[in-house]
Amino acid sequence: MTQTTTDGRLRDLEAEAFRTGRTLAQHSQDLGDIKAQQRTAFSNIDSLADAIGAPGDRSLTQRLDSIEGELGDVKRDLGDVKRLLRALARTQGIDPEAE
Known part of the structure; x- marks a missing residue:
């Protein structure tokens, strides 16, 4: 394998790792947003239940x-x-x- 081929493969691997990391970061952010929305929804449900009674x-x-x-x-x-x-x-x- 020549140096040029090795350098090209390393660049490709680095680019793929970067894309994967960015995708994972976006998924992590989306998951955090969903969890926050769920907390808000459940809090609203709890508040409504408290208002209605035990x-x-x-x-x-x-x-x-x-x-x-x-x-x-x-x-x-x-x-x-x-x-x-x-x-x-x-x-x-x-x-x-x-x-």
């Missing part, structure tokens, strides 16, 4: 009904606040319907 306490339907009821209460309270603010505006001579 398993075994009540059925999912009961928990969702409870949340729905609480939302209804909040909507009623907001309606009361809105009426109060309109009344206060009128007492100060402000038309609450004017933009």
Whole structure:
């Protein structure tokens, strides 16, 4: 084997090793990104489960009904606040319907 052939083969091997290393680095980065996305997704699921309640306490339907009821209460309270603010505006001579 001549020196030129050996040098060419070494360059080819180095180039292949570089491409392989770059591919492995990209795969490693992609795997890290996927793991981060999974952690975020599982964290969101855990947060939702905590908001709904502890398993075994009540059925999912009961928990969702409870949340729905609480939302209804909040909507009623907001309606009361809105009426109060309109009344206060009128007492100060402000038309609450004017933009």
